[in-house]
Amino acid sequence: MTDGSDDTAIRSVGVIGAGQMGSGIAHVSALAGFDVKIHDVSLERIESGLATINGNMARQVASGRITEEERQQAIARISGSEDLAGLGEVDLVIESAVENEEVKRDIFKRLCPLLKPEALLATNTSSISITRLASSTDRPERFIGIHFMNPVPVMELVELVRGIATEDTTFETARVYVDKLDKTIAVSEDFPAFMVNRILLPMINEAIYVLYEGVGSVVAIDTAMRLGARHPMGPLELADFIGLDTCLSIMQVLYEGLADSKYRPCPLLVKYVEAGWLGRKTQRGFYDYR
Ligand code: CAA
Numbered sequence: 048m049t050d051g052s053d054d055t056a057i058r059s060v061g062v063i064g065a066g067q068m069g070s071g072i073a074h075v076s077a078l079a080g081f082d083v084k085i086h087d088v089s090l091e092r093i094e095s096g097l098a099t100i101n102g103n104m105a106r107q108v109a110s111g112r113i114t115e116e117e118r119q120q121a122i123a124r125i126s127g128s129e130d131l132a133g134l135g136e137v138d139l140v141i142e143s144a145v146e147n148e149e150v151k152r153d154i155f156k157r158l159c160p161l162l163k164p165e166a167l168l169a170t171n172t173s174s175i176s177i178t179r180l181a182s183s184t185d186r187p188e189r190f191i192g193i194h195f196m197n198p199v200p201v202m203e204l205v206e207l208v209r210g211i212a213t214e215d216t217t218f219e220t221a222r223v224y225v226d227k228l229d230k231t232i233a234v235s236e237d238f239p240a241f242m243v244n245r246i247l248l249p250m251i252n253e254a255i256y257v258l259y260e261g262v263g264s265v266v267a268i269d270t271a272m273r274l275g276a277r278h279p280m281g282p283l284e285l286a287d288f289i290g291l292d293t294c295l296s297i298m299q300v301l302y303e304g305l306a307d308s309k310y311r312p313c314p315l316l317v318k319y320v321e322a323g324w325l326g327r328k329t330q331r332g333f334y335d336y337r
Pocket residue numbers: 103104106107110112172173195196197198199200201202243244247279280285289293
Protein backbone atom coordinates (compact mmCIF):
# COMPACT_ATOMS: atom_id res chain seq x y z
CA MET A 48 0.00 0.00 0.00
CA THR A 49 1.68 3.18 -1.16
CA ASP A 50 -1.29 5.40 -2.00
CA GLY A 51 -2.86 5.38 1.47
CA SER A 52 -5.76 3.15 0.41
CA ASP A 53 -6.51 0.01 2.39
CA ASP A 54 -6.49 -3.20 0.34
CA THR A 55 -8.41 -5.07 3.01
CA ALA A 56 -11.22 -2.50 3.31
CA ILE A 57 -14.74 -3.53 2.39
CA ARG A 58 -16.30 -1.57 -0.47
CA SER A 59 -19.08 -3.90 -1.60
CA VAL A 60 -21.37 -6.15 0.40
CA GLY A 61 -23.45 -9.12 -0.72
CA VAL A 62 -26.46 -10.08 1.39
CA ILE A 63 -28.02 -13.53 1.15
CA GLY A 64 -31.69 -13.42 2.08
CA ALA A 65 -34.06 -10.53 1.43
CA GLY A 66 -36.19 -11.10 4.55
CA GLN A 67 -36.49 -8.71 7.49
CA MET A 68 -32.86 -9.13 8.61
CA GLY A 69 -31.29 -9.29 5.13
CA SER A 70 -33.18 -6.24 3.89
CA GLY A 71 -32.19 -4.37 7.06
CA ILE A 72 -28.50 -5.23 6.57
CA ALA A 73 -28.71 -4.10 2.93
CA HIS A 74 -30.48 -0.90 4.05
CA VAL A 75 -27.83 0.19 6.59
CA SER A 76 -24.92 -0.89 4.37
CA ALA A 77 -26.19 1.13 1.39
CA LEU A 78 -26.81 4.18 3.58
CA ALA A 79 -23.23 3.91 4.86
CA GLY A 80 -21.95 4.09 1.26
CA PHE A 81 -21.32 0.42 0.43
CA ASP A 82 -22.40 -1.06 -2.90
CA VAL A 83 -24.90 -3.79 -2.04
CA LYS A 84 -26.05 -6.91 -3.89
CA ILE A 85 -29.01 -8.78 -2.43
CA HIS A 86 -29.52 -12.41 -3.35
CA ASP A 87 -32.64 -14.46 -2.76
CA VAL A 88 -34.17 -17.48 -4.46
CA SER A 89 -36.84 -15.60 -6.39
CA LEU A 90 -37.35 -12.23 -7.98
CA GLU A 91 -40.54 -11.78 -5.93
CA ARG A 92 -38.61 -12.13 -2.67
CA ILE A 93 -35.94 -9.70 -3.85
CA GLU A 94 -38.59 -7.19 -4.92
CA SER A 95 -40.38 -7.56 -1.60
CA GLY A 96 -37.06 -6.91 0.24
CA LEU A 97 -36.40 -3.83 -1.90
CA ALA A 98 -39.93 -2.56 -1.20
CA THR A 99 -39.28 -2.98 2.55
CA ILE A 100 -36.04 -1.01 2.26
CA ASN A 101 -37.77 1.73 0.27
CA GLY A 102 -40.59 1.97 2.82
CA ASN A 103 -38.24 2.05 5.82
CA MET A 104 -35.98 4.67 4.23
CA ALA A 105 -39.06 6.76 3.44
CA ARG A 106 -39.92 6.64 7.17
CA GLN A 107 -36.42 7.87 7.96
CA VAL A 108 -36.80 10.74 5.47
CA ALA A 109 -40.20 11.64 6.95
CA SER A 110 -38.74 11.83 10.47
CA GLY A 111 -35.69 13.83 9.29
CA ARG A 112 -33.13 11.09 10.10
CA ILE A 113 -31.88 11.05 6.48
CA THR A 114 -32.41 13.36 3.52
CA GLU A 115 -34.31 12.48 0.35
CA GLU A 116 -30.99 12.75 -1.53
CA GLU A 117 -29.33 10.25 0.82
CA ARG A 118 -32.27 7.88 0.32
CA GLN A 119 -32.01 8.09 -3.46
CA GLN A 120 -28.24 7.60 -3.43
CA ALA A 121 -28.53 4.60 -1.10
CA ILE A 122 -31.29 2.98 -3.18
CA ALA A 123 -29.13 3.43 -6.32
CA ARG A 124 -26.33 1.47 -4.60
CA ILE A 125 -28.53 -1.62 -4.13
CA SER A 126 -29.14 -4.25 -6.79
CA GLY A 127 -30.67 -7.71 -6.66
CA SER A 128 -29.57 -11.06 -8.06
CA GLU A 129 -31.49 -14.34 -8.24
CA ASP A 130 -28.23 -16.03 -9.14
CA LEU A 131 -25.62 -16.63 -6.39
CA ALA A 132 -22.93 -15.90 -8.99
CA GLY A 133 -24.08 -12.26 -8.81
CA LEU A 134 -22.17 -12.08 -5.49
CA GLY A 135 -18.91 -13.24 -7.09
CA GLU A 136 -17.17 -9.85 -7.07
CA VAL A 137 -18.14 -8.49 -3.65
CA ASP A 138 -15.65 -7.97 -0.78
CA LEU A 139 -17.91 -9.26 2.00
CA VAL A 140 -20.91 -11.61 1.90
CA ILE A 141 -23.28 -11.69 4.87
CA GLU A 142 -25.50 -14.75 4.93
CA SER A 143 -28.88 -13.92 6.42
CA ALA A 144 -31.00 -16.87 5.37
CA VAL A 145 -33.37 -18.84 7.58
CA GLU A 146 -32.03 -19.99 10.99
CA ASN A 147 -31.40 -23.56 9.85
CA GLU A 148 -27.92 -25.08 9.84
CA GLU A 149 -28.49 -27.36 6.86
CA VAL A 150 -29.78 -24.49 4.72
CA LYS A 151 -26.79 -22.32 5.66
CA ARG A 152 -24.29 -25.11 4.95
CA ASP A 153 -25.86 -25.73 1.56
CA ILE A 154 -25.62 -22.02 0.69
CA PHE A 155 -21.93 -21.89 1.68
CA LYS A 156 -21.18 -25.00 -0.37
CA ARG A 157 -22.66 -23.42 -3.51
CA LEU A 158 -21.34 -19.92 -2.77
CA CYS A 159 -17.67 -20.51 -1.91
CA PRO A 160 -16.46 -21.55 -5.38
CA LEU A 161 -18.00 -18.34 -6.78
CA LEU A 162 -16.29 -15.92 -4.37
CA LYS A 163 -13.04 -14.02 -4.82
CA PRO A 164 -10.33 -15.85 -2.80
CA GLU A 165 -9.81 -12.79 -0.60
CA ALA A 166 -13.53 -12.16 0.05
CA LEU A 167 -14.76 -12.33 3.64
CA LEU A 168 -17.73 -14.49 4.49
CA ALA A 169 -19.97 -13.68 7.45
CA THR A 170 -23.14 -15.09 8.90
CA ASN A 171 -25.94 -13.24 10.67
CA THR A 172 -26.89 -16.41 12.53
CA SER A 173 -28.52 -15.60 15.85
CA SER A 174 -27.43 -18.77 17.61
CA ILE A 175 -25.53 -21.39 15.58
CA SER A 176 -21.82 -22.10 16.21
CA ILE A 177 -19.58 -19.89 14.06
CA THR A 178 -16.78 -22.46 14.26
CA ARG A 179 -19.07 -25.21 12.95
CA LEU A 180 -20.47 -23.08 10.13
CA ALA A 181 -16.93 -21.91 9.23
CA SER A 182 -15.80 -25.53 8.91
CA SER A 183 -18.30 -26.04 6.08
CA THR A 184 -16.61 -23.30 4.01
CA ASP A 185 -13.29 -23.09 2.12
CA ARG A 186 -12.21 -20.07 4.24
CA PRO A 187 -12.64 -20.60 8.02
CA GLU A 188 -9.91 -18.00 8.64
CA ARG A 189 -11.91 -15.40 6.69
CA PHE A 190 -15.27 -16.35 8.27
CA ILE A 191 -16.96 -14.45 11.13
CA GLY A 192 -20.31 -13.92 12.85
CA ILE A 193 -21.79 -10.43 12.36
CA HIS A 194 -25.07 -10.54 14.27
CA PHE A 195 -27.48 -7.65 13.73
CA MET A 196 -30.62 -6.94 15.80
CA ASN A 197 -34.13 -6.42 14.47
CA PRO A 198 -35.16 -3.83 13.24
CA VAL A 199 -31.64 -3.35 11.84
CA PRO A 200 -32.01 0.35 10.87
CA VAL A 201 -33.04 1.20 14.45
CA MET A 202 -31.09 -1.12 16.77
CA GLU A 203 -27.64 0.17 17.70
CA LEU A 204 -25.93 -3.10 18.57
CA VAL A 205 -24.03 -5.66 16.50
CA GLU A 206 -22.48 -8.76 18.07
CA LEU A 207 -19.15 -9.80 16.54
CA VAL A 208 -18.29 -13.45 17.02
CA ARG A 209 -15.03 -15.13 16.01
CA GLY A 210 -14.83 -18.80 15.21
CA ILE A 211 -11.79 -20.74 16.42
CA ALA A 212 -10.02 -20.19 13.07
CA THR A 213 -11.02 -16.56 12.43
CA GLU A 214 -7.89 -14.50 11.70
CA ASP A 215 -7.20 -11.16 13.38
CA THR A 216 -7.32 -9.32 10.03
CA THR A 217 -10.82 -10.73 9.39
CA PHE A 218 -11.99 -9.52 12.79
CA GLU A 219 -10.42 -6.11 12.22
CA THR A 220 -11.94 -5.71 8.74
CA ALA A 221 -15.38 -6.70 10.07
CA ARG A 222 -14.97 -4.27 12.97
CA VAL A 223 -14.19 -1.40 10.59
CA TYR A 224 -17.23 -2.32 8.43
CA VAL A 225 -19.58 -2.29 11.47
CA ASP A 226 -18.06 1.00 12.72
CA LYS A 227 -18.91 2.58 9.36
CA LEU A 228 -22.55 1.57 9.90
CA ASP A 229 -22.44 3.66 13.08
CA LYS A 230 -23.37 0.67 15.24
CA THR A 231 -21.87 -0.31 18.60
CA ILE A 232 -20.06 -3.64 18.78
CA ALA A 233 -20.31 -6.19 21.58
CA VAL A 234 -17.74 -8.96 21.16
CA SER A 235 -19.04 -12.40 22.10
CA GLU A 236 -17.31 -15.74 22.40
CA ASP A 237 -18.67 -18.49 20.17
CA PHE A 238 -21.20 -20.05 22.59
CA PRO A 239 -24.80 -21.05 21.76
CA ALA A 240 -26.93 -17.96 20.95
CA PHE A 241 -24.01 -15.66 21.91
CA MET A 242 -25.04 -12.97 24.45
CA VAL A 243 -28.21 -11.10 23.44
CA ASN A 244 -30.25 -14.15 22.51
CA ARG A 245 -28.85 -16.27 25.36
CA ILE A 246 -30.40 -13.73 27.72
CA LEU A 247 -33.43 -12.55 25.69
CA LEU A 248 -34.84 -15.84 24.40
CA PRO A 249 -35.15 -17.62 27.77
CA MET A 250 -37.09 -14.55 28.94
CA ILE A 251 -39.44 -14.85 25.96
CA ASN A 252 -39.72 -18.63 26.47
CA GLU A 253 -40.60 -18.02 30.14
CA ALA A 254 -43.30 -15.55 29.09
CA ILE A 255 -44.77 -18.29 26.87
CA TYR A 256 -44.70 -20.68 29.88
CA VAL A 257 -46.52 -18.01 31.91
CA LEU A 258 -49.22 -17.99 29.22
CA TYR A 259 -49.22 -21.82 28.92
CA GLU A 260 -49.70 -22.23 32.66
CA GLY A 261 -52.58 -19.73 32.64
CA VAL A 262 -50.85 -17.26 34.95
CA GLY A 263 -51.85 -14.34 32.73
CA SER A 264 -53.35 -13.49 29.34
CA VAL A 265 -51.30 -12.39 26.32
CA VAL A 266 -52.21 -8.76 26.93
CA ALA A 267 -51.60 -8.99 30.69
CA ILE A 268 -48.13 -10.52 30.22
CA ASP A 269 -47.09 -7.91 27.65
CA THR A 270 -48.52 -5.05 29.69
CA ALA A 271 -46.72 -6.35 32.77
CA MET A 272 -43.35 -6.29 31.04
CA ARG A 273 -43.88 -3.04 29.11
CA LEU A 274 -45.03 -1.05 32.11
CA GLY A 275 -43.45 -3.11 34.90
CA ALA A 276 -39.98 -3.51 33.40
CA ARG A 277 -40.09 -0.69 30.83
CA HIS A 278 -39.42 -2.98 27.86
CA PRO A 279 -40.31 -1.26 24.57
CA MET A 280 -42.36 -4.31 23.56
CA GLY A 281 -43.93 -7.06 25.67
CA PRO A 282 -42.20 -10.47 25.31
CA LEU A 283 -45.05 -12.07 23.34
CA GLU A 284 -45.30 -9.11 20.96
CA LEU A 285 -41.52 -9.31 20.57
CA ALA A 286 -41.70 -13.05 19.87
CA ASP A 287 -44.21 -12.37 17.08
CA PHE A 288 -41.87 -9.65 15.78
CA ILE A 289 -38.78 -11.92 15.77
CA GLY A 290 -40.74 -14.86 14.32
CA LEU A 291 -41.83 -17.86 16.41
CA ASP A 292 -39.90 -20.28 14.16
CA THR A 293 -36.70 -18.29 14.83
CA CYS A 294 -37.49 -18.19 18.57
CA LEU A 295 -37.95 -21.97 18.59
CA SER A 296 -34.73 -22.57 16.61
CA ILE A 297 -32.76 -20.45 19.08
CA MET A 298 -34.25 -22.25 22.10
CA GLN A 299 -33.41 -25.60 20.49
CA VAL A 300 -29.80 -24.49 19.94
CA LEU A 301 -29.59 -23.41 23.60
CA TYR A 302 -31.26 -26.62 24.86
CA GLU A 303 -29.03 -28.91 22.80
CA GLY A 304 -25.85 -26.84 23.01
CA LEU A 305 -25.90 -26.19 26.76
CA ALA A 306 -27.66 -29.44 27.75
CA ASP A 307 -29.67 -27.80 30.51
CA SER A 308 -33.42 -28.32 31.04
CA LYS A 309 -33.86 -24.63 31.84
CA TYR A 310 -33.71 -24.00 28.08
CA ARG A 311 -36.51 -26.49 27.20
CA PRO A 312 -38.71 -24.82 24.55
CA CYS A 313 -42.22 -24.26 25.90
CA PRO A 314 -44.65 -26.82 24.35
CA LEU A 315 -46.97 -23.95 23.41
CA LEU A 316 -44.20 -22.38 21.30
CA VAL A 317 -43.66 -25.73 19.58
CA LYS A 318 -47.39 -26.05 18.91
CA TYR A 319 -47.70 -22.57 17.41
CA VAL A 320 -44.79 -23.25 15.06
CA GLU A 321 -46.33 -26.60 14.07
CA ALA A 322 -49.57 -24.74 13.30
CA GLY A 323 -47.69 -22.33 11.04
CA TRP A 324 -48.51 -19.45 13.41
CA LEU A 325 -45.12 -17.78 13.13
CA GLY A 326 -46.01 -14.25 14.24
CA ARG A 327 -46.25 -11.09 12.16
CA LYS A 328 -44.86 -12.64 9.00
CA THR A 329 -47.78 -15.12 8.79
CA GLN A 330 -50.20 -12.58 10.27
CA ARG A 331 -50.87 -14.84 13.22
CA GLY A 332 -48.91 -15.60 16.36
CA PHE A 333 -49.76 -14.63 19.91
CA TYR A 334 -51.66 -11.76 18.27
CA ASP A 335 -53.89 -11.79 15.22
CA TYR A 336 -52.64 -9.31 12.56
CA ARG A 337 -55.29 -10.08 9.91
N1 CAA B 1 -36.74 0.86 9.68
C1 CAA B 1 -36.47 2.16 9.91
N2 CAA B 1 -36.96 2.85 10.95
C2 CAA B 1 -37.79 2.18 11.78
C3 CAA B 1 -38.13 0.83 11.62
C4 CAA B 1 -37.56 0.16 10.51
N3 CAA B 1 -37.81 -1.13 10.27
N4 CAA B 1 -38.95 0.46 12.63
C5 CAA B 1 -39.13 1.53 13.40
N5 CAA B 1 -38.42 2.58 12.89
C6 CAA B 1 -38.28 3.91 13.45
C7 CAA B 1 -39.54 4.73 13.32
O1 CAA B 1 -39.61 5.37 12.07
C8 CAA B 1 -39.36 5.70 14.47
O2 CAA B 1 -38.41 6.67 14.07
P1 CAA B 1 -38.36 8.17 14.67
O3 CAA B 1 -38.02 8.03 16.12
O4 CAA B 1 -37.31 8.83 13.87
O5 CAA B 1 -39.74 8.73 14.44
C9 CAA B 1 -38.68 4.86 15.54
O6 CAA B 1 -38.06 3.78 14.86
C10 CAA B 1 -39.67 4.29 16.55
O7 CAA B 1 -40.64 3.55 15.84
P2 CAA B 1 -42.20 3.66 16.11
O8 CAA B 1 -42.53 5.04 16.60
O9 CAA B 1 -42.91 3.15 14.90
O10 CAA B 1 -42.52 2.56 17.18
P3 CAA B 1 -41.90 2.29 18.59
O11 CAA B 1 -41.52 3.52 19.32
O12 CAA B 1 -42.89 1.37 19.19
O13 CAA B 1 -40.55 1.49 18.29
C11 CAA B 1 -39.34 -0.50 17.92
C12 CAA B 1 -40.54 0.33 17.49
C13 CAA B 1 -38.06 0.25 17.58
C14 CAA B 1 -39.41 -1.78 17.12
C15 CAA B 1 -39.43 -0.73 19.46
O14 CAA B 1 -40.68 -1.28 19.79
C16 CAA B 1 -38.36 -1.66 19.99
O15 CAA B 1 -37.22 -1.27 20.21
N6 CAA B 1 -38.75 -2.93 20.21
C17 CAA B 1 -37.81 -3.95 20.71
C18 CAA B 1 -37.02 -4.49 19.57
C19 CAA B 1 -36.03 -5.52 20.04
O16 CAA B 1 -35.96 -5.93 21.19
N7 CAA B 1 -35.25 -6.02 19.08
C20 CAA B 1 -34.29 -7.06 19.32
C21 CAA B 1 -34.91 -8.35 18.93
S1 CAA B 1 -33.82 -9.68 19.19
C22 CAA B 1 -32.91 -9.72 17.82
O17 CAA B 1 -33.10 -9.04 16.85
C23 CAA B 1 -31.87 -10.75 17.85
C24 CAA B 1 -32.22 -11.98 17.12
O18 CAA B 1 -31.31 -12.56 16.56
C25 CAA B 1 -33.55 -12.60 17.19
